[in-house]
Amino acid sequence: MYKLSKSRVVTILAICLAGIFFAVPNIVPNKDALPSWWQPINLGLDLQGGSNLLLEVKLDDVLKERMSSIEDSARQILRENRIRYKTLTSSENGVKVAIENASSRTKASNLFRKIDEGIVVEEVDGDNLLIKYSDVALNQLKAKVVDQSIEIVRRRIDELGTKEPLIQSQGESRIVVQLPGLQNPEYVKTLLGKTAKMSFHLVDSNARATDAKRGKMGAKYKLAYGEMGEPYVITRKPVVGGENLVDAQPAFQEGQAVVSFRFNSLGGKKFGEVTKNNIGERLAIVLDGEVISAPVIQSAIMGGSGVITGNFTVESANDLALLLRSGALPAPLEVLEERTVGAGLGADSIKAGVIASCIGLVAVVLFMVAAYGLFGVFTTVAVFMNLILMLGVLSLMGTTLTLPGIAGIILTIGMAVDANVLIFERMREEVKNGRSTRDAADAGFTEAWATIVDSNLTTLVAAFVLFYFGTGPVRGFAVTLAIGIATSMFTSVTVTRLIITAWLNKYKPSRLPI
Amino acid sequence: MIKVFSWITKDTNIDFMKSKKITYFISLTLLALSIASIAIKGFNFGIDFSGGILMEIKSPEVINVDEMRNTLSKLDIDELNLQSMGEDGTEIVIRAQAKDLDEKAQMNIINQIKETLGNSYEYRRIDLVGPQVGEELKTNGVIASVIAILAITAYVWFRFEWQFALGAIIGLVHDVVVTAGLLSFFGLDFSLTTIAAILTLAGYSVNDTVVTYDRIRENLRKYKKMNQTDLLNKSINDILSRTFLTGLTTLFAALALLIWGGDTLRSFAFTIFWGVIIGTYSSIYVSTTFLSLFDLRASQNEEVINPFGNA
Numbered sequence: 045m046y047k048l049s050k051s052r053v054v055t056i057l058a059i060c061l062a063g064i065f066f067a068v069p070n071i072v073p074n075k076d077a078l079p080s081w082w083q084p085i086n087l088g089l090d091l092q093g094g095s096n097l098l099l100e101v102k103l104d105d106v107l108k109e110r111m112s113s114i115e116d117s118a119r120q121i122l123r124e125n126r127i128r129y130k131t132l133t134s135s136e137n138g139v140k141v142a143i144e145n146a147s148s149r150t151k152a153s154n155l156f157r158k159i160d161e162g163i164v165v166e167e168v169d170g171d172n173l174l175i176k177y178s179d180v181a182l183n184q185l186k187a188k189v190v191d192q193s194i195e196i197v198r199r200r201i202d203e204l205g206t207k208e209p210l211i212q213s214q215g216e217s218r219i220v221v222q223l224p225g226l227q228n229p230e231y232v233k234t235l236l237g238k239t240a241k242m243s244f245h246l247v248d249s250n251a252r253a254t255d256a257k258r259g260k261m262g263a264k265y266k267l268a269y270g271e272m273g274e275p276y277v278i279t280r281k282p283v284v285g286g287e288n289l290v291d292a293q294p295a296f297q298e299g300q301a302v303v304s305f306r307f308n309s310l311g312g313k314k315f316g317e318v319t320k321n322n323i324g325e326r327l328a329i330v331l332d333g334e335v336i337s338a339p340v341i342q343s344a345i346m347g348g349s350g351v352i353t354g355n356f357t358v359e360s361a362n363d364l365a366l367l368l369r370s371g372a373l374p375a376p377l378e379v380l381e382e383r384t385v386g387a388g389l390g391a392d393s394i395k396a397g398v399i400a401s402c403i404g405l406v407a408v409v410l411f412m413v414a415a416y417g418l419f420g421v422f423t424t425v426a427v428f429m430n431l432i433l434m435l436g437v438l439s440l441m442g443t444t445l446t447l448p449g450i451a452g453i454i455l456t457i458g459m460a461v462d463a464n465v466l467i468f469e470r471m472r473e474e475v476k477n478g479r480s481t482r483d484a485a486d487a488g489f490t491e492a493w494a495t496i497v498d499s500n501l502t503t504l505v506a507a508f509v510l511f512y513f514g515t516g517p518v519r520g521f522a523v524t525l526a527i528g529i530a531t532s533m534f535t536s537v538t539v540t541r542l543i544i545t546a547w548l549n550k551y552k553p554s555r556l557p558i
Numbered sequence: 559m560i561k562v563f564s565w566i567t568k569d570t571n572i573d574f575m576k577s578k579k580i581t582y583f584i585s586l587t588l589l590a591l592s593i594a595s596i597a598i599k600g601f602n603f604g605i606d607f608s609g610g611i612l613m614e615i616k617s618p619e620v621i622n623v624d625e626m627r628n629t630l631s632k633l634d635i636d637e638l639n640l641q642s643m644g645e646d647g648t649e650i651v652i653r654a655q656a657k658d659l660d661e662k663a664q665m666n667i668i669n670q671i672k673e674t675l676g677n678s679y680e681y682r683r684i685d686l687v688g689p690q691v692g693e694e695l696k697t698n699g700v701i702a703s704v705i706a707i708l709a710i711t712a713y714v715w716f717r718f719e720w721q722f723a724l725g726a727i728i729g730l731v732h733d734v735v736v737t738a739g740l741l742s743f744f745g746l747d748f749s750l751t752t753i754a755a756i757l758t759l760a761g762y763s764v765n766d767t768v769v770t771y772d773r774i775r776e777n778l779r780k781y782k783k784m785n786q787t788d789l790l791n792k793s794i795n796d797i798l799s800r801t802f803l804t805g806l807t808t809l810f811a812a813l814a815l816l817i818w819g820g821d822t823l824r825s826f827a828f829t830i831f832w833g834v835i836i837g838t839y840s841s842i843y844v845s846t847t848f849l850s851l852f853d854l855r856a857s858q859n860e861e862v863i864n865p866f867g868n869a
Contacts, residue, residue, distance in 0.1 A: 090822075098691065229684070230668070230669060230672070233665065378661055378662070379661055379665060379686065379688075380661055380688040380690060380691045381686060381687050381688055381691045382665075382684065382685065382686040383684075383685050383686075384681075384683065384684040384685070385682070385683050386680060386681055386682040386683065388616065388680055388682055389614065389682035389683055392820065393820055393822060396818060396819050396820035396823075397819065397820070399818045400814045400815050400817075400818040400819040400820075401814075403814040403817075403818055404810060404811040404813075404814035404815065407807075407810040407811075407813075407814060408807045408810055408811060411803075411806060411807055411810060412803075412807070415803055447820075447822055447823060448751055448754060448823070448826065450819075451815055451819065451823050451826060451827070454811050454814060454815050454819070455758065455808070455811055455812065455815075455830065457811055458807045458808035458809070458810060458811025458812065459762070459765075459804070459807075459808050459811070461803075461804065461807050462765075462800075462804040462807075462808075465799075465800045465803045465804050465807075466769070466800055469797065469799060469800045473796070476569075494772065495768075495769055495772045495773075498717060498768045498769075498772060499765040499766075499768045499769050499772075500765070501713060502710050502713060502714070502761050502764040502765050502768055503758070503761035503762065503764075503765055504761075505706065505709045505710050505713055505761065506706050506710065506757045506758060506760055506761035507761070508709075509702055509705050509706040509709060509757065510702065510706070510754055510757050510758075512702070513698050513699070513701060513702035513705070514702070514750070514754065515695070515698075515750070517750070517751070518750050518751060518753070518754045521751070521754050522754070525758065
C-alpha cells in the first residue's frame with residue numbers, strides 16, 4: 045500500500061509552513077515594525093547601495109616609531125652607563141647596536157631588556173646586539189594597534205551618523221568597513237586617511253630656519269613645516285600631547301572658524317604650566333607632522349581649554365574637531381579595496397533580478413507542464429515551495445543577499461527540477477516495465493533517491509569551496525546555491541511525494557499520466 | 559492536459575558510441591584551440607584580478623563618449639578606457655587598469671575624474687582594487703578552482719570505481735578548459751563572478767556525468783550479458799530525456815538571467831549558459847565514451863556498497 049505515515053505528513057507540512065512564515069516579512073511593507081527575529085532578507089551593499097572598504101593598518105609605521113623610541117632609550121642607557129658603541133640604528137625589525145667590548149655588550153644587553161616588557165636582545169653577526177620584541181609581544185602589539193584602529197574608525201564613522209555600519213578586522217592587519225547607503229565615500233576615505241595625531245610644541249624663537257635646515261639646531265629641537273611650507277624649529281618632544289584631549293568642537297572667534305578643545309585634568313595642568321612659564325613664546329600646534337598654527341602665548345591658560353586658530357573654513361574646522369574628538373589612529377590606514385554601489389544601481393539590480401527570476405520561473409514551469417502534464421503541475425507547486433523555503437531560510441539565517449546571490453536563486457530554480465525529472469523518468473520506466481501504478485510511483489521516489497543525492501552533492505561541493513574562498517558577492521552566490529540545493533532536495537522529493545500520494549489516494553488512477 | 563514537449567520523453571535508441579572518433583576529434587580540437595588561445599591571448603582580467611579602478615556613470619542625457627574621452631584625456635591617466643553601456647547611451651563605464659598604480663594613485667584618479675566631470679552625473683558604481691588585493695584574489699581564485707575540482711573528484715572516486723572517477727574528471731577538466739578558452743578567445747571580462755560561474759558549471763557538468771554513471775552502473779548489474787558498447791548506449795538513451803529536460807530548464811534559467819539580469823551578471827550568465835551546453839555534451843561524448851576504453855565488467859565483480867543504502 046502506497047502511503048505516507050501521518051508523522052511524516054505533519055513534518056513536511058510543518059516545514060513548509062515555517063518556510064512561508066519566515067518568508068512573509070519580505071512582502072510586508074513596514075519592516076521596521078517587525079520583531080528582530082522576524083525580518084526580511086538582508087540586502088547586500090550591491091543591492092541596497094553603499095560602500096565596502098578594505099583598509100590596511102600600516103603596522104610597519106607603528107613599529108618604526110616604536111623602534112625609534114627604543115633607539116632613544118638605548119642611546120640614553122649607553123650614555124648614562126658610559127658604554128662605548130660604534131653604531132646605533134633602528135628599523136621596523138628592531139634596533140641594532142654595535143659594541144666591540146664583549147663585557148660591555150653583556151652589560152648593555154641586560155640593561156636593554158628592561159626598556160619595555162616583551163623585549164628580547166639577541167647577539168647577531170659578531171659585535172652587534174639586536175633589540176626587538178619577542179614574537180608573542182609583537183603579535184600582542186599588532187593586535188592592540190588593530191583593535192585601537194577599529195575603535196577609532198568606529199568613532200569617526202559614528203560621528204557621521206551612518207546607519208548600521210559594519211566594522212571588523214580581517215586577517216592580521218586589515219579592517220573591513222561596510223557603510224550601507226552612503227553617498228559620499230570619498231569624504232569617509234579622507235577622514236579615515238588622517239591619523240589625526242595632534243601635539244603642542246614650543247617654538248625656538250632664537251633659532252634661524254636657515255641654520256636649522258643645515259642641521260644646526262639644539263638636540264632637543266627639530267624642524268617642522270606649516271601648511272604653506274614655512275619652517276618652524278620646534279621642541280622634539282611635545283609639551284602636551286593630543287591624547288589628553290577630551291573634547292573638540294568647531295567654533296567662531298572674531299568671525300573666523302576655529303576649533304575649541306578641552307583637556308583632561310592631567311593635560312590641563314601640563315598645558316597651564318607650559319603656558320605660564322612661556323608667556324611671549326610661540327606654541328606650535330602640530331597635526332600629523334604639519335604645523336597648523338603657532339600662536340604667541342599671551343597669558344597662562346589655566347582652565348584646561350583653548351582654541352586652535354588657523355586657516356580654517358567652516359568645513360575644515362568641523363572635520364578637525366571631529367577627528368580630534370574621536371582620537372588619533374595609532375597607525376595610518378590605507379584603502380586597499382573599495383566597492384561602492386549607488387542606490388540607483390542597487391535598485392535597478394533588484395528590479396533586473398526579480399524580472400529575471402520571474403521569467404525564469406515561468407519558463408521552467410511552463411516547460412515542465414508541457415513535458416509532463418499533470419505531474420508538471422505538481423512540480424510547479426514544488427518549485428514555488430522551494431522558492432518560498434529559500435527565502436524563508438535566507439531570512440531566518442540573516443544571510444546577506446547579493447546580486448550573484450539572486451543569480452544563484454534563478455539557477456536553482458532551473459536546476460531544482462532535475463530531481464523531479466529523475467523521479468518522473470524513473471516512474472515512467474517502471475510503468476513501462478509493467479509495474480502497478482502505486483508500485484511505479486513508489487519506485488520512482490526510492491530508486492531515484494541515490495542519484496539525486498549523488499548529483500546534488502557535487503554541486504554542493506562546488507558551493508562550499510566557493511563559500512570558503514569567495515569574498516562578498518561571490519560568497520552570497522555560494523550561500524544561495526547551497527541553500528537552494530538543500531531546499532530543492534526537500535521540496536522535489538517530499539512535497540511532490542505528498543501531492544502525488546494525495547492525488548493517488550483520491551483519484552485512484554489506473555495508470556500514471558507520465 | 560496537452561503535453562507539447564512529450565516528444566522529449568519518448569524512448570530513443572541512438573548509437574552514441576558510433577560517432578566516438580568524430581567527437582574525440584572535436585573535443586581534442588576544442589581543447590587545443592582553448593589552450594592556444596589562453597597561452598597566446600590570455601584573459602581579459604577585470605579589475606578584480608589586475609587591480610585598477612572602474613566607475614559606472616549615468617547621466618540624464620545621452621553621453622557623448624568621444625567628448626568625455628577628450629575631457630578626461632587631459633588628466634594624464636594611463637590606460638584609461640571608456641565604454642558606453644546600456645541601450646539608451648546614458649550610461650558609461652570608465653576603467654583605468656594601469657598596473658603600476660598604487661592605492662593612493664588610484665584614489666587620486668577617482669577624485670580627479672569626479673572633479674573633472676562634476677556633479678551632474680550619477681556615480682552608480684565605484685570599484686577600486688589595489689594591486690596587492692588583486693594578486694590575492696587571483697591566487698584565491700586559482701586555489702578555489704583547484705580545490706573544487708579535487709573535492710569533486712574525491713567525491714566521485716569515493717562513490718564509483720576509478721575508471722568512472724577518471725572519466726568524470728576528464729570531462730570536468732575538458733569543460734573548464736574549453737569554457738576558459740572561450741572566455742579568452744572572445745576577450746570576455748574575467749572577474750570574481752566568472753570564477754563562480756566556472757565552478758558552478760563544474761558542479762553541473764559532474765552532476766550530469768554522475769547521473770549517467772549511476773545508470774551505467776545499474777545497467778551493468780542488470781544486464782550481465784549485454785555487450786559493453788550497447789550497454790553504454792542504452793544507458794545514455796535511458797536517461798536522455800532527463801538530460802534534455804534538466805539541461806533545457808537550466809538553460810531557460812540562465813537565458814532569463816542573460817537577457818533580463820542586467821549588465822553586471824551578463825558574463826556570469828553567459829558562462830553558465832555555455833557551461834550547460836558543454837557540460838551536457840561532455841557527459842555523453844567525453845566522460846561516457848571514455849569508459850569504453852576499459853572493461854568495466856572486470857571491476858564490477860567486486861560488490862560496491864552504496865552508502866546511501868539503495869541500489
